[in-house]
Each structure stands twice: as structure tokens, then as C-alpha cells.
Amino acid sequence: MIEEKLLSAEEKAIFSLRTLFAKNDYKPYKMGKFEEYDFYVRNKDFLTSESVITFNDTNGKLMALKPDVTLSIIKNYKDEETDIKRVYYNENVYRISETTHAYKEIMQSGLECFGNIFLKEKIEVLMLALESLSLIAGGKNFVLEVSNIGIIQKLLESFDNTEAVYKCISQKAVHELDTICPSDLAAKLKKLVSINCKPEPAIERLAEICPNAFELAELTIIAEVINKSKFKDNVVFNFSIVSSMKYYNSLLFRGCIEGLSDAILSGGQYDKLFNKLGKKGGAIGFAVYLDLISELSRPKEVSKVVNVALPKGRLGDKVYEVFKKAGYPCPEIEEDSRKLIFENLEVGIRFFWVKPSDVAIYVERGAADIGVAGKDIILEYKPNVYELLDLGLGKCRMCVAAPKGFVDDETKTLRVATKFANTAMDYYTSIGRSIDIIKLKGSIEIAPILDLSDVIVDIVETGTTLKENDLEIKEVINDVSARLISNKANFNFKTDEILRIVSLLKEQIKND
Incomplete structure (x- = not known):
């Protein structure tokens, strides 16, 4: 025994x-x-x-x-x-x-x-x-x-x-x-x-x-x-x-x-x-x-408070304003402070600031019940989450751009510079084009100018940066905006609370 x-x-x-x-x-x-x-x-x-x-x-x-x-x-x-x-x-x-x-x-x-x-x-x-x-x-x-x-x-x-x-x-x-x-x-x-x-x-x-x-x-x-x-x-x-x-x-x-x-x-x-x-x-x-x-067996708080991961920066500030107007204010978040976690137990909400590219990770791993991530992040990392709402904030486009007059020579491997390697690979695979991915962290626009790449795949908001570097949009891969995402498992245990937030946010967006 x-x-x-x-x-x-x-x-x-x-x-x-x-x-x-x-x-x-x-x-x-x-x-x-x-x-x-x-x-x-x-x-x-x-x-x-x-x-x-x-x-x-x-x-x-x-x-x-x-x-x-x-x-x-x-x-x-x-x-x-x-x-x-x-x-x-x-x-x-x-x-x-x-x-x-x-x-x-x-x-x-x-x-x-x-x-x-x-x-x-x-x-x-x-x-x-x-x-x-x-x-x-x-x-x-x-x-x-x-x-x-x-x-x-x-x-x-x-x-x-x-x-x-x-x-x-x-x-x-x-x-x-x-x-x-x-x-x-x-x-x-x-x-x-x-x-x-x-x-x-x-x-x-x-x-x-x-x-x-x-x-x-x-x-x-x-x-x-x-x-x-x-x-x-x-x-x-x-x-x-x-x-x-x-x-x-x-x-x-x-x-x-x-x-x-x-x-x-x-x-x-x-x-x-x-x-x-x-x-x-x-x-x-x-x-x-x-x-x-x-x-x-790991100790974990179980409560009906909804944990929300917000992206640091201008987008996060705009997102919080929508939550606030929808009935989820958290006055402490507006104070000049280095704190990252804020809560309002009266309305059952807890916000925390994280790096924009990390929002999906916090949600997918269950540390956050819901969060707001750009569609670009969702396309790139493919997190196993629900995408409950398009908030319509931070609108831009994921594009292929190249020097003006560029003509793709399909007999050669296309060199693509980007921060979004998975998105670029998915797009070019879908059209059957052979590519060489050059993954960069920033200053993507100068890659074709210095002959590091033939084209770039990047986020385009106004197109001003492209024009100033003599680049033009060749293809639009996807429209991008802020999306409300949810952990699939947590959704089962806070369904009413999360759906209420979705409903109030949707109504607030309509009124703005």
C-alpha cells in the first residue's frame, strides 16, 4: 500500500x-x-x-x-x-x-x-x-x-x-x-x-x-x-x-x-x-x-474583481478614459505616481499598466482576465484569447512599403525588414512569395534606403514617415486598432462581469 x-x-x-x-x-x-x-x-x-x-x-x-x-x-x-x-x-x-x-x-x-x-x-x-x-x-x-x-x-x-x-x-x-x-x-x-x-x-x-x-x-x-x-x-x-x-x-x-x-x-x-x-x-x-x-496547488486569489491589463502610453490613457466614462473610474490611477496597480472595489475593477506588447501575455496566462491590445500584437503573437470588442482607438494599418518605383522581381528572394516577423511570414506565405525576414527593433524605414531590405512590413498611421523617407505603401495587410481581449478560461468564471464591461464599453464608444 x-x-x-x-x-x-x-x-x-x-x-x-x-x-x-x-x-x-x-x-x-x-x-x-x-x-x-x-x-x-x-x-x-x-x-x-x-x-x-x-x-x-x-x-x-x-x-x-x-x-x-x-x-x-x-x-x-x-x-x-x-x-x-x-x-x-x-x-x-x-x-x-x-x-x-x-x-x-x-x-x-x-x-x-x-x-x-x-x-x-x-x-x-x-x-x-x-x-x-x-x-x-x-x-x-x-x-x-x-x-x-x-x-x-x-x-x-x-x-x-x-x-x-x-x-x-x-x-x-x-x-x-x-x-x-x-x-x-x-x-x-x-x-x-x-x-x-x-x-x-x-x-x-x-x-x-x-x-x-x-x-x-x-x-x-x-x-x-x-x-x-x-x-x-x-x-x-x-x-x-x-x-x-x-x-x-x-x-x-x-x-x-x-x-x-x-x-x-x-x-x-x-x-x-x-x-x-x-x-x-x-x-x-x-x-x-x-x-x-x-x-x-499554487495559492491564487479567487474573487469577482475583474483584472484589466492596460497598455502603458497614450493608447492606455485613452483606453482608461473610455473605461472611466463607462462607469469604471479609478481616481488613484490619475495621480502622479509610480504605482502600476490600481483598483476600485466598489465597481469590481483592478487596472494595471504593462508594456503594450505584454498585454496579450498577461491575459493569455490568466494574470489578467481582460486587457486591451493592438490588433498588430494579436496578429504577431497569436495568443489563445477571446477578442471581444474593437474599441476603435489607435487606428492604423499594417502595410508593406517600399521605395517609390520599386518593382518586385519574383525570380529573387524578397528581403523584408520588419518588427512583425510572424505577420510578414503569414502574409507572404498566403500569396506564395519566397522571402528573407530581417527582424529589426526600430528605424524600419531606413532598411530599404541602405539596401538592407527590398521592402518593409510595419504599422502606418498617417504615412508621413514613409513620405519623408521616399517610401510608399504597396499593400495593406490588415487594419489595426485596439481590441478588448479576454482569457478563455477566466471568462467562464466572470462571464456576467466581463459581458457587462463589454456592453458598457460598446455603448460608450457609440456615444463618443
């Missing part, structure tokens, strides 16, 4: 989850640490990152350390006469962390249900996801967000630019939908994305958008089951949860625990992937990211 005090939090969670899964007739599944690299290349869209750790085996074959468990289980699953196969696992995967952008070993525990699955099995898996969250939360508040990607797929059946729409939906960036979709489709999608509430009211709102959808009938039954369970206060329907249309076809869900800056559980129904790999029937499952459990 192992003494409990000798076990780490992760080990305790593994034993608890293993017991839970086994009690529900799930059988243990063990697999190797690597697969052929080609297998992951063929299914790269299913992976959270295309980057995998590779090596050559003794026969010279290119192998990869597992970046995913589900793919390996499906590959080795054999169709049998039994209707349903249930398995659970405890495995390590190796992938690039979304926050550190470095390779990381991630401990996972999870389950998969294969075969002739119907609504009964889907509900079974959802309830086990809730039980899993309850076990590892240790008394802390937790939420399971549930969506059905089939609804979005049906709305987008006759629309081509689905990738851009999916990006807007996943970020709750409803203000961008009007520029991408026809007005009637944008209106429906806005209503859908705005649903972020308990199952019963969510079903009522969903019925107005897709009254005859099979998915609505299925979600209605799920809502009824949840409402009768002990977890009725732990579930929200949130239709901004999306994933690859190539692989997922129905339920998607994500589990968060208060105090963690990211989801600790994710899952969904992936019949398309199951069938693509030559298997019959359907499949649904979820994974628990055990590496996040250690974060739960």
Missing part, C-alpha cells in the same frame, strides 16, 4: 481517474512512445501543432515521438463484432506548448469510446468528463463548456471562406464577421457565438437560429439530462468552441477549473477522423492534461 503523502498531485489524479474509468467498464490501453512520422503528416490537421520531434530508427525509417494519443489508439484499433469498445489511457505526449512555444512533455489521462455510438454513449462520455473535473478540482469551481460543431457546419454549407469564419468564432470576434460574411449569415453567427450560458436558456436561444436542426434535438436531450444531475451548475453551452471540420462532426467540449489559465480537459466526437482511418462507426473521447494540476 502506497502512502498517499508520497504521491504527487498528478499521480493522485491518475489513480482517481483510472478508478473512475474502470468502474464504468473502460479497459486500460497501453501503447508505444512513437509512430512513423508519415502517419502524423497524413493527419497533421488533427494535431494541435504540426511540429513533432523526429528521429531515425536503426533501419533508417523516420519516426516521431507521439504528439497525440487518440490517433495512435485509432490506428491500432481493430473493428470487432462487439458494438462498443471503451478504453482509457495514461500517456505522455510531446508537442509545442501554446504559451512557451517550446517542446514540452505533457502527461495525459483520458478515454475513448468507439463503434456504434449513439446519444446514450455521448451522454455517458460527457458525464464522465464532468466526474473527472469534479475529482481533480478538489472542491474548486469548475465548468464544462459544450458545443456542437455540426450546427456551424450547416450554417456554412454554402460559404467558401470557412477558415476565416472559424477563426472569428473561436475568438468570439463577432465584430469581424460583417467583413467576411453576407449580412444574413453574419447575423446568425453573431447570435450563435453570443450564446454562453446554462443549457436551458441556451437551447431557447439556439431554437431561434436553427429550429429544425437534428443537433438542436440532441442538445435538448443532453440539457435535460444535465439539468437533472448534480452537475447542472457546472455546464455552459458555448458555441465558440470549434475544431477541424475535416475530423470533428458533432459534440465538442472543454473543461476549466477556476484558478487555471487554460482548459484542463478537452474532447469531442470525431467520426470523420475515425472513418478516414478506415474504421466503421463513430468515436468520442476526451483527454485530461495532468501537467496543469500542479498549478492548482
